[in-house]
Amino acid sequence: MTRHYSALSVLKEGMRGQKGWAQAWRSPQPAKRYAVVIIGGGGQGLATAYYLAKTHGVKRIVVIERGWLGGGNTGRNTTAIRSNYYYPESTELYDLSLRLYETLGRDLNYNIMLSQRGMMQIVSSPGEMEMAARQVNAMQLNGVQAELLDRAEVQRRVPIYNYAPDARYPVYGAIFQARAGIARHDAVAWGYARAADALGVDIIQQCEVQGFVVEGGRCVGVQTSRGEIRADRVGMAVAGSSGVMAEKAGFRLPITSYTLQACVSEPVKPIFDTVLVSPMTGAYVSQSDKGEMVIGGGLDRVPSYGQRGNLPQLETVLSGVLEMFPIFRQLRLLRQWGGTVDVTPDSSPIFGESPLPGLYINGGWGTGGFKAIPAGGTLFAHILASGGHHPISAPFDLNRFRTGHLLDEAAGAGIAH
Amino acid sequence: MQLFTCPFCGPRPETEFHFGGDAGNARPGAEASATDWTDYLFFRHNRKGVAREIWMHLSCREAFLMERDTVTHAVTATHALGSEA
Incomplete structure (x- = not known):
């Protein structure tokens, strides 16, 4: 039976008709x-x-x-x-x-398909920019590499974000942790x-x-x-x-148990190569390896063990995503779900x-x-x-x-x- | 959108309401021990199923008692607060 996973074992098992894989547990x-x-x-x-x-x-x-x-x-x-x-x-x-x-x-x-594509936290006002500098300094003092990006650098890295002059939450810069990512x-x-x-x-x-x-x-x-x-x-x-x-x-x-929702769009070609969060819109997005936009946001406001989620919060999050990425208006939502999270004070x-x-x-x-x-x-x-x-x-x-x-x-x- | 029934204003959208914690979590007196005080501040029943909770209707600023199921989200009753807050 083949227990170890490697390119060689995939090749060997492929030649034997995939019959020899041992049970994972x-x-x-x-x-x-x-x-x-x-x-x-x-x-x-x-x-x-x-x-x-x-x-x-x-x-x-x-x-x-x-x-x-x-x-x-x-x-x-x-x-x-x-x-x-x-x-x-x-x-x-x-x-x-x-x-x-x-x-x-x-x-x-x-x-585990770890992809350290970085995480960007958008900053939307001069006051927040000062707090962002404080956050980056704190992270560096704690030994964690972090960067404070200006607007031009954010625009260079994420060209599809909403940089319109009338954007509800303008981009002043971003906190970036390069080692962050998804798995x-x-x-x-x-x-x-x-x-x-x-x-x-x-x-x-x-x-x-x-x-x-x-x-x-x-x-x-x-x-x-x-x-x-x-x-x-x-x-x-x-x-x-x-x-x-x-x-x-x-x-x-x-502890109070709340529902935290998430959703994914239909899969599309690679268009977005980091994890991005905007505290002001209350939403964050990454693109999965399958091409789906993976979307999350804040908690539902009603304590719940329901594992499904309420519509008002989903509406808030999706409105935020469309404010951040107007190009995603054309995307259709594929799935939505909820989990029960244990929130401490x-x-x-x-x-x-x-x-x-x-x-x-x-x-x-x-x-x-x-x-x-x-x-x-x-x-x-x-x-x-x-x-x-x-x-x-x-x-x-x-x-x-x-x-x-x-x-x-x-x-x-x-x-x- | 779920409707909650404010005892004063009637059925209103859930977004107008704010969760205020377990019913019966009375504020301890000035002489309370640290344990009683932190019980009051932080520790919760967090019940799965039928729960009795304090909610505030943010539009009229009135707190009230709501009995609801934390799994199905069905609301069985809402009351104006008596002495049980």
């Missing part, structure tokens, strides 16, 4: 007991399992997924990867993630799943966690639709369902032990979990292996909401949510 029966149970088979959960096995040598890990792998926000986001944050704590986290993404295809032996989101989930499986991790799909097994005030396992599974440590990486899991575990979180994630000892949280990523998958997995694996924080995850402990050490990255998110 198993679907085993869950055991009664594991060292670590991870709830949630999205990018964060699967990456956590992979790094637990790879970096920390933990045996007997299980990932439990209610639906299918990467079927939540991992498969619903707009695949942008960037580390253009303001605070040093955020930069440590998100730039670690970007660095890991840069070698992830090789590390996992799975093509194939499903491939990130599948790549981690395949690599984790190869290291012995059990991945159980179609298995719902219905409750927690608590003994002596400590979480010692989970009740699932396929029986009780016990573990030394339980981790949850369930994004929009964080509040639902927290209720089952008997505590509340500083300071737009920063939550890591660490939950109020129920033995149960650990990786969540609160809000609108930005995909870009953070490799770092989130690395840090959560450290937490689940050691029971304590990694230096990079420590500022993101749930306790920050008790002590007042919030990391207000609302401005760093690019879109005002």
